[in-house]
Every structure is written in C-alpha cells, then in structure tokens.
Amino acid sequence: MNNNSWNKREILVSALNEQYQSFSDVDRIYDFLQEQDMQLILYNSRENRVLVSTMPGSVVRGFGRNNDFSDTQKNVWEYRTDKFVTSRITILPASSNLELILLTPMKDLQAVRHTFVIRLLIVFIIGAVVAVLLSSILTNKLVTPLTRLKYQLKKIEKRKFDDIEPIRATGEIKEVAKSVYDMANELNRYIRSQQSFFQNASHELKTPLMTIQGYAEGIKENVFDEAEKEKGLEVMVNEVKRLKKLLMK
Known part of the structure; x- marks a missing residue:
C-alpha cells in the first residue's frame, strides 16, 4: 500500500x-x-x-x-x-x-512489496558502486602511494640509490615522499663522499707506509751500513711526521 x-x-x-x-x-x-x-x-x-x-x-x-x-x-x-x-x-x-x-x-x-524489493536492490547496487568507487579512490590516493613508498624505502635500506624513483602522490603523502627522496639523495651523496675520502686517504697513506716498511725491514736485516741506517731513520721520522699531518687534517 x-x-x-x-x-x-x-x-x-x-x-x-x-x-x-x-x-x-x-x-x-x-x-x-x-x-x-x-x-x-x-x-x-x-x-x-x-x-x-x-x-x-x-x-x-x-x-x-x-x-x-x-x-x-x-x-x-x-x-x-x-x-x-x-x-x-x-x-x-x-x-x-x-x-x-x-x-x-x-x-x-505483493506488487508494492515487489516494487519495494526492486527499489531496495537498486539502492543496494548504487551503494555497492559508490563503495567500489570510494575504495578505488582511496586505494589510488593512499594505499598505492604508500606501497610504492615502502618499496622505495627498501631500496634505500639496500643502498640502491640509483634505483630510487619519485612517487606520484597528493597531500601529506606527497610531502613525505619528497622528504624520503631528498633524504635518499643526501645519503647517497654522503656515502659517495666517504668513499672518495677513504680512497684518497688510502692513496696518501700507501706511499709513506711502504717507505717506512722498506727502511724498517732493511735496518732489521742489517742490509744498511751506519750511514744508510741514519739516513733511513731520518726518512722514517719524516714520513711519520707527514702521516701525522695527513691524519690531523
């Protein structure tokens, strides 16, 4: 009715x-x-x-x-x-x-009930479609960007800085993603500078250490005469002083 x-x-x-x-x-x-x-x-x-x-x-x-x-x-x-x-x-x-x-x-x-059921079914279908659309929107705006961000953080953890990619997102997630991307670039630059420093330091230390080692072994084995021993000791002292200067820079 x-x-x-x-x-x-x-x-x-x-x-x-x-x-x-x-x-x-x-x-x-x-x-x-x-x-x-x-x-x-x-x-x-x-x-x-x-x-x-x-x-x-x-x-x-x-x-x-x-x-x-x-x-x-x-x-x-x-x-x-x-x-x-x-x-x-x-x-x-x-x-x-x-x-x-x-x-x-x-x-x-019965006709009214049938009409009511049909209308209820239509409302349910419309509600389901709206729910799917909202779920899709939330997934695209929240879940998917967060999942990609998590994947990029795994790359940072494994120090795969060259594989880091910017993430397309909106709002606060976009700001967090940009911060992560900038942090990855800064961390990569820092690690490269550390590697460069140790490579240069290794090169600078290698020559004086080899010189000191050579004279020390020669003196130990008595392969030098007194004059050469004095010269060798003087060279060793000078190389040690140079090493101290390098390490204090």
Missing part, C-alpha cells in the same frame, strides 16, 4: 467526520463514497449491516458469504480466488457504531 493510498484514506475519514457526523443523509454519504477510487464498505456493526459501498452489490454479497463482517479479528477476506487485506476505521462519533472498511487486494500489496 503506497503513501498516496494512505493519504487518500486519511482525507476520506477526515471528510466523513467533519461533514457527516450525524449520518442522517445516507444518500449524500453514498455519493461521497462513490467519488472515491477505492474499495470501501460503510458498515453498521450494531445492526451487522452494510449501508453503502463503492463496489457492486454482487461483490459485497460475495464478501458476505465468504466472510463474517462482524469478526474484527480477521484481517484477510476472501472473494472467489482473490484475497483482500481489510482495515477498519471507526467513524466519529463512536456511538454511531459505523465503521469504514477498506479493502486492499493482496496482489496489490
């Missing part, structure tokens, strides 16, 4: 309560009900009698044969092969013992 049907019923009951409180003019009530595009029965519960109805008399009699109008507990009536859901609304004043019985075909309710 859709919202439009409920609105029409509320308007109908309100109009009956306001305009026909005495219910002395049955013809006017009948004319009013006939204008409504709904299946309605005006029922007198005290007399157990149908006063007016928007349906043909044969249909009302068919309902009477298959159903007990006075049974207020039964909400589903049968007519031929169809079933109808009933709604009872008391017409004011209550002392009039008048009830407005509204009948809704079960197939209409």
Whole structure:
C-alpha cells in the first residue's frame, strides 16, 4: 500500500467526520463514497449491516458469504480466488457504531512489496558502486602511494640509490615522499663522499707506509751500513711526521 493510498484514506475519514457526523443523509454519504477510487464498505456493526459501498452489490454479497463482517479479528477476506487485506476505521462519533472498511487486494500489496524489493536492490547496487568507487579512490590516493613508498624505502635500506624513483602522490603523502627522496639523495651523496675520502686517504697513506716498511725491514736485516741506517731513520721520522699531518687534517 503506497503513501498516496494512505493519504487518500486519511482525507476520506477526515471528510466523513467533519461533514457527516450525524449520518442522517445516507444518500449524500453514498455519493461521497462513490467519488472515491477505492474499495470501501460503510458498515453498521450494531445492526451487522452494510449501508453503502463503492463496489457492486454482487461483490459485497460475495464478501458476505465468504466472510463474517462482524469478526474484527480477521484481517484477510476472501472473494472467489482473490484475497483482500481489510482495515477498519471507526467513524466519529463512536456511538454511531459505523465503521469504514477498506479493502486492499493482496496482489496489490505483493506488487508494492515487489516494487519495494526492486527499489531496495537498486539502492543496494548504487551503494555497492559508490563503495567500489570510494575504495578505488582511496586505494589510488593512499594505499598505492604508500606501497610504492615502502618499496622505495627498501631500496634505500639496500643502498640502491640509483634505483630510487619519485612517487606520484597528493597531500601529506606527497610531502613525505619528497622528504624520503631528498633524504635518499643526501645519503647517497654522503656515502659517495666517504668513499672518495677513504680512497684518497688510502692513496696518501700507501706511499709513506711502504717507505717506512722498506727502511724498517732493511735496518732489521742489517742490509744498511751506519750511514744508510741514519739516513733511513731520518726518512722514517719524516714520513711519520707527514702521516701525522695527513691524519690531523
């Protein structure tokens, strides 16, 4: 039962309560009900009698044969092969013992339920598509850049500085990625300068050490005479002084 049907019923009951409180003019009530595009029965519960109805008399009699109008507990009536859901609304004043019985075909309710399920399915599909799109956006903006950043950090850990690549990202991740890239370049420059320093130091130390080693071994083996020994010792002292100067730079 859709919202439009409920609105029409509320308007109908309100109009009956306001305009026909005495219910002395049955013809006017009948004319009013006939204008409504709904299946309605005006029922007198005290007399157990149908006063007016928007349906043909044969249909009302068919309902009477298959159903007990006075049974207020039964909400589903049968007519031929169809079933109808009933709604009872008391017409004011209550002392009039008048009830407005509204009948809704079960197939209409099933159609409404079917429509509701379809709409719910559409909402679910739209929600799923939106969720996939949001997931894709978050993956592209957060997960993928972070994964690539982690891969670049592994390269830094293994000192593969030449393989470091800038990462395309946005926001704070972009700033972090730039800092990591700059750090990698600075670390690479520092390591290269250290390597260059040790290479130069090794070259500078090699000659004096070989000179000292040569004279020391010659003196130890007594291959030099006294004059050459003195000269060798002097050379060794001078080379040691030069080494000290190199190391103190």
